[in-house]
Amino acid sequence: MNVAGATAEDSRWLRKATVRGVLWLLFLGPFFFLTYGFANQHAARIDAASGVGSLVFGWERNIPLWPWTIIPYWSIDLLYGLTFLCCRNKAATNCLALRLLSAQLVCVACFFLWPLRFAFDRPTLEGVSGMLFDALTSFDLPYNQAPSLHIALLVIIWRQFATFMAMRATRGLIHAWALLIGLSVLTTWQHHFIDVPTGLAVGLFCLWLWPEEGETPLKKATARRPRLALHYFLGAALFLATAIALGGIGLFLCWPALALALVAFNYAWAGAAGFQKQGGQHSIAAKWLFAPYTLGAWINSRLWTRRYPDPSPVGDGIWLGRLPTAREFAVWARQRKGKAVLFDLTAELLAPQLPAGAAYDGMPCLDLAPVPASSRSGGDLPEAMQRLAALKRANPGCEIWVACALGVSRSASVVAAWLCSAMGGAATVQDAVKQVRQARPHIVINQNSIACLEEFCEGLFRNDRQTAG
Numbered sequence: 001m002n003v004a005g006a007t008a009e010d011s012r013w014l015r016k017a018t019v020r021g022v023l024w025l026l027f028l029g030p031f032f033f034l035t036y037g038f039a040n041q042h043a044a045r046i047d048a049a050s051g052v053g054s055l056v057f058g059w060e061r062n063i064p065l066w067p068w069t070i071i072p073y074w075s076i077d078l079l080y081g082l083t084f085l086c087c088r089n090k091a092a093t094n095c096l097a098l099r100l101l102s103a104q105l106v107c108v109a110c111f112f113l114w115p116l117r118f119a120f121d122r123p124t125l126e127g128v129s130g131m132l133f134d135a136l137t138s139f140d141l142p143y144n145q146a147p148s149l150h151i152a153l154l155v156i157i158w159r160q161f162a163t164f165m166a167m168r169a170t171r172g173l174i175h176a177w178a179l180l181i182g183l184s185v186l187t188t189w190q191h192h193f194i195d196v197p198t199g200l201a202v203g204l205f206c207l208w209l210w211p212e213e214g215e216t217p218l219k220k221a222t223a224r225r226p227r228l229a230l231h232y233f234l235g236a237a238l239f240l241a242t243a244i245a246l247g248g249i250g251l252f253l254c255w256p257a258l259a260l261a262l263v264a265f266n267y268a269w270a271g272a273a274g275f276q277k278q279g280g281q282h283s284i285a286a287k288w289l290f291a292p293y294t295l296g297a298w299i300n301s302r303l304w305t306r307r308y309p310d311p312s313p314v315g316d317g318i319w320l321g322r323l324p325t326a327r328e329f330a331v332w333a334r335q336r337k338g339k340a341v342l343f344d345l346t347a348e349l350l351a352p353q354l355p356a357g358a359a360y361d362g363m364p365c366l367d368l369a370p371v372p373a374s375s376r377s378g379g380d381l382p383e384a385m386q387r388l389a390a391l392k393r394a395n396p397g398c399e400i401w402v403a404c405a406l407g408v409s410r411s412a413s414v415v416a417a418w419l420c421s422a423m424g425g426a427a428t429v430q431d432a433v434k435q436v437r438q439a440r441p442h443i444v445i446n447q448n449s450i451a452c453l454e455e456f457c458e459g460l461f462r463n464d465r466q467t468a469g
Contacts, residue, residue, distance in 0.1 A: 017093045021084030024097040031101075035108045036144065043115035043143035054119040055146060056192045057248070065122065067129035069184035074132055076154060076181055083157050086164035092212075099156045099206040106202050107149040116145035122189045133188075148191050148199030154181050155203025159284070163212070194251065200288075201258060207285035208262075211276055221271025223380070225369045229268035236260035256292035263293050263348075272347040272364040280344060280351025280362055290348070297348045297367070301405040311407065312440040317392070317399045320415050320440050322407040326352040332401065333358050339398040341391050345371075345384075345410045346403070359395050361387050367405055370448040371413045373455035381417045381456040388418055412436050412443040413453060420457050429453045 046052055080100075087093040125133050158178040165171045185191040210216060239257035243250050266274030275290065276283040282290065301322055309328065311321025323346055324332065333340035338357040347364035354360055363384055365371050372380045391400060402418075404410035419432040429450060437443055445453075 017087045017089055018085065020090055020093045021087060021097075024093065025081055025084065028097065028100055028104075032104060033139075035104060036149070037139065039108050039111035039115075040141040040143050042112060043117070044141055046115055047117060047143070052115050052117040052143065054117050054192070055194050056119045057194075060186075060193055061120070063186050063189075065189050066184075066187040067125050067127075067133070069180070069187045070129050070132045070136070072177065072180045073150075073184040073188050073190065074136070075177070076150065076157065079157050079161070080153065083160045086160050088164075095210050095212065096156070096160055098210045100153065102206045102209055103152040103156060103202055104149065106205070107144075107147055107152055107199075110147055111144045114146070115143055116192075118142040118145060118189065118192065120189055136190075145191060146195040146198045147202045148185055148195035149202075150185050150191070151182060151196055151199025152202040152206065154178060155200060156206060159207060197252075197255075201255075204285045204288050208276065208283065208289055211283055211285070213278060213283075214276060215273060217265070217270035217274040217276075219273070220269055221273060222374065223271050223366065223369065223372045224269065225267045225366060228366075228368055229264045229266075232260050232264035232267060236264060256296075259290050259293040262289055267366060267369075272366050275347040275364060277347055277350075277362065277364045280360055282350060287350075294348060294350070297405060301349070304406050308440075308442065311401050311403075314415050314436055314439045315419070318388075318415055318418060319399060319401045320407055320411055320436065320443075321401060321403055323349050323403040323405060324352055324401065326354070328352075329358070329401065330355045336399050339395065341395055341398050341400040343388060343391065343400050343402045343414075344404075345414060346405050349405060359391065359398070361391055363387055365404070365410050367410070369410075370446070370452045371410055371417075373452040373459065381414065381452065382459070384414045385417060385421050388414075407440065408443045409445065409449070412440065412445055413449045416445065416453055417456050420453070421460060429457055 043052055083096060084093060087096055122133070124130070158174065161174045161178075162171050165174055182196070185196065186193065208217065236257045236259075239253050239260060243253035243257060246253070262274070266272070276286040281287075282294075287294075305322045309322065311319040311324075311332065313319050323344060324342070329340070329342060329352055333355050338355075340357075341359040341361070342351065342354060344351050344360065344362035345365045346362075346367070348367055351360060351362060371384065373382075374380055388400065388402075391398070402411045402415050416429070416432040416436050419435055420429065432453070433443075433445055433450070436445075
């Protein structure tokens, strides 16, 4: 297609996206005012009948009132509509609209379940700022506090503009203005501090729920572990109960509680895709939402493998080990004279930055779960074999470090499957596991993993017979 044709096609897509954005705004605008106003009135009725509490730290009385910050505070209304112009196609428009709608539904639900009131009385203000404050208070009552819908929407809008803007200077301006909007919820005395992190959590949750790349975690995965999900859910409940019992600064324990709850959801429903790891990195939403769990998983991996940090050679150019640090892999790659590849099976950990010339591929798998043998979904033994074979073809003479968090389970199963497939089915699963165990004695391949390996090998035999026939 020539340039002119491509430009014309792009223009058509932009027009369609703009029309779709306008249609979404025609729905989202009235829906916002109806639900937000209804939640305000609901809180006001409760306040009149029995009173509505406030969640405020004593030091917040030192937060100044800066009347001029009502301008950036109000500006989010303009940016809300302009955000749809940052959508390049129908999918991006729908993704943005679903994020905005989800943020509103989550926040309004919280306003109904846990109504809160702003605790301070704002003085009367004059001038332009006073007029803008008067316009705000004409429809906004001092309720609808945590989580801050203003902050939740800001996260979504900020992400949309920052992704769309190509120039670094323009992105810098977007970041600065977004930070000013975030600050303004405090300096206009519209919200208390607790509303800000809870609003951030809702905004990031909506980014995670409707990702820019990949599928939504609402899609049910084939490989799930409900029993492990229950364990993570109980951990989340323990953190939440502790946060509530401690109060004050202890409320920040709600962050690991949220992280563990989302991990539980991944094990119960979304699978490894719920960690949203692509190219070795998590999405920005997953990176922040899962941060306490990711940190804990990384510390755990270092503690368990402190006595055997180096990978173990298994054969056929395959090495088995824990997920390396950037320095560890760089040292190993130099010893391989640059012909080094990292094959990463972790979903919960970030891949290290690799040295120039090294190659990377990843197949995120759930921790503490066998790598499935079925090829009905991604993240299984057949896919791992295809990816390893592709790495071998693309990097002739290379050596591949197959890694998971500890280098003893997920990666050990994949290496055992590779040994079976590389030998064309001549070796048994027991022989393959024995060879892996000789190279790395502390591997953990349980009966469920053995069953998956046997099912995988049976599939190899069937394919060989069909090919021979």
